[in-house]
Amino acid sequence: MATRQASWGNLLSGPNLAHSMALSGGVALHAINVFIATTVLPSVVREIGGLELYAWNTTLFVVASILGSALTPTLLSHSGSRGAYAIATIFFIAGSLTCALAPSMPVMLIGRTLQGLGGGFLFALSYAMIYAVFEEYLWPKAMALISAMWGVATLLGPAIGGMFAQLDAWRAAFGVLIPITLLYIALVWWVLPTRNRGATPSTGKLPIAQLLLLIAAVLAVSAGSASPDPLWNAAGVLLAIVLMLFLIYKESISQVRLLPRNALRRKSPLLALYLTIGLLVIGMTSETFMPYFLQTLHAQTPLISGYLAALMAAGWTVSEIWSSSYKHNGIRRAIVSGPILILAGMVVLALATPIHAQGDWLILAFICLGLTLIGFGIGLGWPHLLTRVLQVAPAGDQDTAATSITTVQLLATAVGSALAGMLANLGGITHPGGIEGTSSAAFWIFAILAIAPLMAIGSAVRVVRSLGQEQQLQLSAKTAS
Template sequence: MHTQDSSWSELLRGKNAPRSIALSGGIALYATNTYIATTILPSVVAEIGGLALYAWSTTLYVVASIIGSALTSKLLQRTGPRLAYTLATLIFMVGVLICALAPNMPVMLVGRLIQGLGGGMLLALCYSMIQLVFEERLWPRAMALVSGMWGVATLVGPAVGGVFAEMDAWRFAFGAMVPISLAYMVLTHRALPPRDATASTPTRLPVPQLVLLAAAVLAVCAGSVSALPSWNLLGIAVCAVLVYALIRHESTATLRLLPRDALKFDAPLCALYATTCLLVIGMSSEIFMPYFLQHLHGQSPLVAGYMAALMAAGWTVSEILSSGWSGRGAQRAILAGPLFIVAGLVLLAITTPVESLGEWARLAPICLGLFLVGFGIGLGWPHLLTRILQVASEQDKDTAAASITTLQLFAMALGAALAGVISNVAGINDATGNAGIANAALWLFALFTLAPVLAWVMARRATRVKVAAAQMTPS
C-alpha cells in the first residue's frame, strides 16, 4: 500500500477550507434528498397511490439530473461559480416544494423531475470544480471528500424521512429541505468567486446525445409499468437500439458528450467508464430496499431507511480507507471492489426474500449484504475517477470531468429502471400477499449480480492499461 503526497488537513485549512465545504455541501444536499425520498416513498404511495410508478420517482429524478449535469458546463461558463450555484439551488427548491404539495403521483413525478434538474447541476458543479480549485495531487482526497457526503446523507436522510413518515407527515420531509437549501445558497455565495478567471467561451450542448440518453432510460421505465413480459422486453429492446444509436452518433459527432476514445473498446477510457457504470448499476437495487424491509421484515420507515442507507455507509468507509492509496494499492482496490459487491448481492438474494418478524438474527445478514455492496463501490471509486481525469487529453479534461457525473447518473437511472422491470415482472404488485414481494426481492438481487461480475472483467482491463498506470502520481 502506498500513500500519496497529500493529507486531509490540506483540504480543510486555508483557502481550501471554504472551497471544500462548498463543493461537498452540494453533494450532501443532493444525497440527503435522495435518502429522504427513498425512505418516505412507501408512505407516499400508501397515501397518494402509484405503486406501479414507484421506480419512476427515482428514474425521472436521475434522468433530469443527467440533463442538469450536462447544462452545468455552459451555465458555469456564462455565469461563473457563484451565480451557477445559486440558480441550481433555486431550481432544486422549486422541485422540493412541488413534491411537498403533490396531491397524486403524476404531480409528484413533475416535482421529482424539477428537483433532479437542479440537483444534477449541483452534482456536476461540485465534481467539475475539483480540477479547477485543487492541485492534482489532492484530487483523490477531494473526490473522496465530495463523494463521502453520501455517507453523511446516510445519517441525515433516513432520520428526516423516517421521523416524518412515522408521523404520517411525509410532506414535511420535503419541506425541511427548503431552509437547508437556502443556507447552502448563502454559503456558496460567500465561499465561491463570482467568475472563473480561466473560463472559456461557452460551448454548445450535445443535444442529440442527451436526448438519446434520456430516451433510452425512459424506454425501459415505460416498459416496466406493464405487468406483461412482452412490454418489458420491448422497453429493454428499444433501450438497446437507442444506446446503439447514441454510440454511433457520438463516434462521429463534432460536439461530443464524452472524451475522445471513450467508446473505443481497446481504449483505457472505455474500460474505466464501463467499470464505473456497471458498479453503479449494481447498487441500484437499493431503491426497493425500504419497501422490502417494511413489508417482508416488519420494519418501521425510520429503521428501513437507515438499513437501506448502509450501502452508502459502506461506500463512504471504503472510499476514505482507500483514498490515500496509489500504485499497486489503487489497482488492488479497483479489482477487489466488484468482488465485494457480488458477495453482498448474493447475500441479499438469499436473506431478503425470507420473511421475518424483524429479529436481528435475520436482519444482520441483510445489513452485512447492504454494507458489502457499498463497500465494494467505494473501494476503487476515487481511483477510477482520478484515472479518468488523468487519461483524458488536455483538450478533453473539461468534458471528462462533466461526463463523470453524466454517466454515473445514467447508470443510476438505467439501474433503477431495470430494477422496476424485474420487480414488476416478479410480482411486486401482487395484492394477494407478500409472496410476490419476496419473489421480486429474490430475482432483483440475483440478476443484479451480473453487473459487478462484468465490472470486474472491465476493471481487469482498466488496471492493465499502461497509459493509465503511467500517468498515476508516483508514491
Template sequence: MSQQETGWGALLSGTNAIRSLALAGGVALHAINVYVATTILPSVVKDIGGIDYYAWNTTIFVATSILGSALSARLLGLAGPRGAYLVAALIFALGTLICGFAPSMPALLAGRAVQGFGGGFLFALSYAMIRIVFPETLWPRAMGLVSGMWGVATLIGPAIGGIFAEYGVWRAAFWSLAPVAVLFAVMAVAILPGRSPDRNERTTVPVLQLVLLIGAVLAVSAGSVSPDPIHNLLGLGAAIVLVALLIGVESRARNRLLPRGAFRPSTALGALFATMALLGVTVTGSEIFVPLFLQVLYQQTPLIAGYLAAVMSAGWTLGSISSSGAQGKGIDRAIFAAPLLSFVGMAALAVLFPLGSGQDWLLLAPICVAFAAIGLGVGIAWPHILTRIFKAAPADEQDITSASISTVTLFATAFGAALAGMVANLGGLIDPGGVTGTASASRWLFGLFALAPLVCFLTVRQVARTCPVKNSGAAIAVEPGAA
C-alpha cells in the same frame, strides 16, 4: 510531497474547508432530497392523490437531473464556477418550494422536474469544481469526500422525511431543504472563483444525444412499472435501441455528450466508464428493494428496515474516505476489490434473503455483512476511478468529463432501478406475491445482479492495462495517449 499537502488536514482546513463544505454539500443536498422524497411519497399520495403517477416522481427527477448534469459544462463556461453554482442552488431551491406548495400531483411533478434540473447541476458541478479549486494532490481525497455524501444522505434523508411524514406535514420536508440550498448559494458566491481556467473549452450542447439518453431512461422506466412482461421487454428493448443510436451518433458527432473514447471499451476512458456504470447498476439494483424484502421476509419495521439497508451506503462512505489516500499499486488493489467484494456480497444475498421466515437475526447479521461488503467494495474503488477518468480524459475536454461523470452515474442509477423493478416483478413479487413471491423475487434479483460485478472483472483488468500507475504519489498518472 508532505503528508500535510496531501492529507485530510490540507483538505479540511482554512479556505479549503469552506470549499469542501460547499462542494460536498451540493451533492449531499441532491442526495438527501432523493431519500426524503422517497420516504414521504406515500403520505403525499394520500393527501393530494395521483397514485397512477407514483413512479414518475423518480423518473422525471432522474431524467431532468441527467439534463442538468449534461448541461453543466455549458453553464460553467457561460457563468464561471461562482455563477454556475449560484444558479444551480437557486434552481434547486425554486423546485423545492414548488413541491412544497403543490396542490396536485401534476404540480408536484413540475416541481420535481425543476428540482431534478437544479440537482443535476449541483451534482455535476460539485465534481467539476474539484479540479478547479483544489490542487491535483487533493483530488482523490476530495473525490472520496464528495462521493461519501451519498452514504450520509442515506442516513439523514429517511430520518428527515420520516419525521415530517409521521407528523402529517410532508410539505415541510421540502420546505426545510430550500434554505439550505440558499445557504450553499451564498457560500458559492463567497469562496468560489469567478472564472474557470478552461475558458477555451467547447461548451456546445449535444441536443440529439441528450434526447436519446433521456428517451432511454424514460423508456426503461415506463416499461418497468408495468406488471406485464411484454411491456417490460418492450421498454427495455426500446432503451437498448436508443442507447445504440446514441453510441452511433456520439461516435460521429463533433459536439459530444461524453469525452473521446468513452464508448470504446479498449480505451482507458471506455473501461473506466464501463466500470463506473456496472458498479452503479450493482448498488442501485441491490438497494432499491432491500427495505421491502426486509419488511416482508424478516418482519422488520419500516424505520429499522431503512436503516439496515443504509449499511450498504455506510460501507460506501467508509470505503471512499478510507481508501482515498491510497498510492501506487494500492490504487490498483482498491479498484480490483470492487467487483470481488460486490460479487461475494450479491451472491450471499441471493442465498440468504429467500431463507427469511421472521425476525431471524442469525440470518440478518450475515445479510448486513453482505450489504457492508457491497458498499465497501464500491466505495474503496470509487474515488480512484473518478480521478483516473479526469487523468485519462483529453486535456481539452475536462469540463465535458466533469459533466459526464454525473451523467453516466445518473443513467446507471435510472437503468439499474428500472431493471431491478423488472426482474423483481417477473421473479414473483406481484404474482404470486406475499412471502413466497417476495422470496422468489429476492433470489432472482440478487442472483441476476451478481452478473454485473462478474463483467466488471473484465473492465477493471482493462483499466489496469490502460491506466498504469507511474508513481507512488497521491496523484495518479496515466500513460500519454491512453485516452
C-alpha cells in the same frame, strides 16, 4: 507537484477548506434529498397511491439529473460559479415545494423531476470544479470528500424522512429542504468567486442529439419496466439498446460530444473506466426497493428501514476515505476487489431479503452484511476510478471529462432503477402482491442485478492493466533519467 504528499490537512485548511465546504455541501444536499425520498416513498404511496409508478420517482429524478449534468459546462461558462449554483438551487427549491404539496403521484413525479434537474446541476458542479480549485495531488482526497457526503446523508436523510413519515407528515420532509437550500446558496455566494478560474469559453453548442438519444433510451427501458407484461419489458430494453447504439455512432462523428474524444472506442482507457463505474452503480441500485422490502417482509419502521438501507452508502463512504491514500499496487488491488465484494453482497441479499422473517435478528444481520459489502466494494476503488477519468482525458476536454463522471453515474442509476422496477413487476410486487409477491420480487432483483458486478470484474481488470502499464512506463522513464 507530483512529489507533494496529499493529506486531509492540506485539503481542509486555508482556502481549500472554504472550497471543500462549498463543493461537498452541494453533494450533501443532493444526497440527503435522495435518502429522504427513498425513506418516505412507502408513506407517500399509502396516502396518494401510485405503487405502479414507484420506480419512476427515481427514474425521472435521475433522467433530469443527467440533463442537468450535461448542461453544467455551459451553465458554468455563461453564469460563473455563483450564478450556476444559484440556478441549480432555484430548480431544487421548486421541486421540493412541488413534492411537499403533491396531491397525487403524477404531481409528485413532476416535483421529483425538478429536484433531479437541480440536483444534477449541484452534483456535476462539484466534480467540474475539483480540477479548477484544487491541485492535482489533492484530487483523490477531494473526490473522497465529496463522495463522503453520501455518508453524511445516511445519517441525516433517513432521520429526516423517517421521523416525518412516522409522524404521518411526509410532506414536511420535502418542505424542510427549502430553508436548508437557501442557507446553502448563501454559503456558496460567500465562498466561491464570481468566475471559475479554470473555466473555458463556451461555444454555445450542446450535444442535443446525444442528450435526446440518452434520455429516450432511459425512458424506453423505464416505460417497459412499468408493465407486468414481459413482452413490453423486452421491447423497452431492445429499444433502449438500439437508441444507445445510435448514440455511440453519433458521438463518434460529432464535433460537439457528450463524452471526451474517443471515449467510446474499444481500446480507450476511458471506456473501461466508464464501464466499471456504470456497472458498480447498477449493482447499487438494487437498494431502490429495500425500504419497502424491510417494512413489508421484515416488520421494520420507516425510520429503521431507512437507516438499514443507508448501510450501503455508509460502507461506500468508509471504504472510500480509507482507500483514498492508496498508491500503486494498493490502487490496483482496490479497483479489482471492489466488484468482487459487491457480487458477494448481492448474493447474500438475494438469499436473505426474500425470507418473510418479521424482524428475526439473524436474517436482519445478513441483510446488513450484504448492504455493507455492496457499499464497501463500490467505495474501495471509487476515488481512483474518478481521478483516473480526469487524468486520461484528452487535453482540452477536462470540462467534459469532469461532467461525464456524473453523467455516467446518473445514467447507470437510471438504468439500474428501471431494471429494478421491471424485475419487481415481473417478480410479482403488484400482482399477486402481498408477502408472496414482495418476496419473489426481492429475490429476482438481487439475483439478476448481481450480473452487473460480475461483468465489472472484467472491466476493472482492463483498468488495472492500463494503469499498471502507465506506471511501469513512468518508472522506466524515471530510471533512465
